[in-house]
Amino acid sequence: MSAYLTKRISYMLIILLAASLLIFSLYALTPGDFISNNIKLTPERKAELREIYGLNKPMLERYGIWMKNALHGDFGYSLAQQKPVLTLFNEYIWNSFLLAAVSTFLTWLIAVIIGVVSAYKQYSWFDTLVMVLIFAAMSLPSFFIGLFLIKIFAVDLKWLPPGGMLTTGSNAVGWAYAKEVIKHMTLPVVVMTLLGVGSLTRYFRSNMIDVIKQDYIRTARAKGLKEGKVLFRHALRNALLPAITLVGFELPALFGGSLIIEKIFNWPGIGQLYMQSFGLRDYPLLMGFTMLLAVLTVIGTLISDVLYHIADPRVRLH
Amino acid sequence: MKDLIQIDHLSTYFNTESGKVKAVDDVSLRVREGEIVCIVGESGCGKSVTAMSIMGLVEEPGGKVVNGQIHFDGKDLLQLTKNELRTIRGNDISMIFQEPMSSLNPVLKIGEQIMEPLIIHQKLSKKEARERAIQLIEQVGISRAKQIVDSYPHELSGGMLQRIMIAIAISSNPKLLIADEPTTALDVTIQAQILDMLRQFKEQSNMSIMLITHDLGVVAEMADYVIVMYAGKIVEEGEVVKLFESPQHPYTQGLLKSKPVLNQRQDELYSIPGQVPNPLELTESCYFHDRCEHCMDICRTQQPKLKEVALQQKAACWLYEEALVHG
Incomplete structure (x- = not known):
């Protein structure tokens, strides 16, 4: 196991090095930068600022500096926000994580339960109804459902706030603060769950349908086990195995934020910050964030491989 | 010996997209205490479905026991609730399957x-x-x-x-062990060990075994009583030695003829001509008629009933009905 981990981690480092090179060149080679956008500056002032920010150095040297600092845990300074990139991440990422974690949890929970039940009762009216609803949810674009729910629950019924994370001007603390956040996050979480739950339910349903037909399920029934035990102890464990691969992909998604949802609900998350930085060509922030996603993706894959090994005794790690 | 399980007029049908398949069609049989009963037949003849019907594990939706009674221990298994049946399954009646690797x-x-x-x-x-x-x-x-x-x-x-x-x-020391082709997936030396073991456990605990197989070698070695099935029906049954010595139904005769004999080199192994009929296209007839060398007119239009043709031996064939009529 430790030999395997050493090998895997060294591969990961190589992949990340290549990714960093790719990410850096992508942003560095794109014409224009943060300064060239600003029409208020004179050419002399622009040249001066480029000198200060080190943008006039050769590309390879700039990459070297960026990498060196990154390895020391310094991802640079956001030009637009005038704060260190990591400080900004810390400010915004947890807001996104909150939404993503709750909706991912709900998505998986609902998908597993509905997937199992509709596989068990394949072609029943419940199964058909679920399939219709799932296709409906999957077919509607997120901005439509988002705006639609805002219209109903925030504007017409006034049950929930239309956006933001806290009521404007609120300085609630403790429980009151938590309650306020929960109220604000309800709609975005519902929309994110609706969007994700469809494909995942179908995934679990089809896995479960395959597993239920296996001989060992027949054996479990022949032993006289209760149907619940057969389904959840014998079938579900096997049906969940292929989903472990997906767990790895969820990791970057948890921290990556959601551009559209955060925009619609005006949620102060990293997705919005990212989008905004694109317009401003705030390259240090963009590079830092893209690199962070790369790191999370690689770690996620490693985690899912290790989980696979734990969950399925047939899988050996080499 | 007392009857342990008695199946009367069991019919299990499957509804498929192309129509109704009578996988088990009006089958009656019994297994006595301490007895080994072998059910023999080609693939798809309803042997396994009979076993699954006893266990209450016919796959739903699609498959359904539509008629019959299964008396076991003073109860009709088909009338029990799912919970009651579950306390019998794996306890009084247990089962082993064909593919140990996937079971x-x-x-x-x-x-x-x-x-x-x-x-x-x-x-x-x-x-x-x-x-x-x-x-x-x-x-x-x-x-x-x-x-x-x-x-x-x-x-x-x-x-x-x-x-x-x-x-x-x-x-759980079952009274009845159903073994559905337990040795088919194993190599020959292991087969013998597994069969020996089954017999040994049977001797020790006086349990009964219902052994489903298509291997006549296994039948000869294990069975007390043999039931031959064809296209969902019992065509012949009898005490093992009798059945092997004087098979009555042309299908049983064909089966025994197509069994290779050890130490005898045959140029060509006998095989019953034709194929198992399509279960969707069965009409009132002897289902074996188009493969039978003794086929008569009546075989094409009417189904023969299972009748006692010799001591402790029954067959469902018009040959013997005629013999009775024309005596």
Whole structure:
């Protein structure tokens, strides 16, 4: 196991090095930068600022500096926000994580339960109804459902706030603060769950349908086990195995934020910050964030491989 | 000997997209205490579905027991609720299957899988069940039981897995063991060991065995009583020696003729001409008529009934009905 981990981690480092090179060149080679956008500056002032920010150095040297600092845990300074990139991440990422974690949890929970039940009762009216609803949810674009729910629950019924994370001007603390956040996050979480739950339910349903037909399920029934035990102890464990691969992909998604949802609900998350930085060509922030996603993706894959090994005794790690 | 299980007029049908398949069609049979009954027939003749009907495990939706009674221990299994049936399944009646490799759950330890029925039926604690599981593994002739109990199915061979399946099946001292082609997937030397083991357990505990097979060698070695099925019906049944000595139904005769004889080199092995009829296209007739060398007019239009044709031997064939009529 430790030999395997050493090998895997060294591969990961190589992949990340290549990714960093790719990410850096992508942003560095794109014409224009943060300064060239600003029409208020004179050419002399622009040249001066480029000198200060080190943008006039050769590309390879700039990459070297960026990498060196990154390895020391310094991802640079956001030009637009005038704060260190990591400080900004810390400010915004947890807001996104909150939404993503709750909706991912709900998505998986609902998908597993509905997937199992509709596989068990394949072609029943419940199964058909679920399939219709799932296709409906999957077919509607997120901005439509988002705006639609805002219209109903925030504007017409006034049950929930239309956006933001806290009521404007609120300085609630403790429980009151938590309650306020929960109220604000309800709609975005519902929309994110609706969007994700469809494909995942179908995934679990089809896995479960395959597993239920296996001989060992027949054996479990022949032993006289209760149907619940057969389904959840014998079938579900096997049906969940292929989903472990997906767990790895969820990791970057948890921290990556959601551009559209955060925009619609005006949620102060990293997705919005990212989008905004694109317009401003705030390259240090963009590079830092893209690199962070790369790191999370690689770690996620490693985690899912290790989980696979734990969950399925047939899988050996080499 | 007392009857242990008695099946009367069992019919199990499957609704498929192309129509109704009568997988088991009006089948009656019985197994007595301490007896080994073999059900023989080609693939798709309804042997396994008969077994699954007894266990209450016919796959729904699609499959359904539409008629009949299965008397076991003073109860009609078909009238029991799912919960009542579950207390019998794996306890009084247990079953082993054809493919040991796929019959055990790949992600659960061998021990856990043996312990499950012990915990539900025998109400053993986890610790007691584990002890008993180790005993059972030893009992089915596997050494290193203490290691095996913590290993996973993929770490064992097919023969060992079938022994484990037997260990699970006998764990609650069943009255009836249904073995659905238990040796088909195993190689010949292992086959003999598994059959010996089944017979040995039968002797020890006076359980009955319903052995489903298409291997006449296995039948000759194991059976007390033989039932031959064809296209969902019983075509012949009888005491084993009689049936092998003087098979009455042309299908049984054909089956026995197509069995290779040891130490005899035949140029060509006999095979029954034609193929098993499509179960969707069966009409009132003897289902074997188009493959039968003795086919008469009546065989094409009417179905013969299972009748006693000799002492302890029944066949469903017009040849014998005619003989009776024209005596």
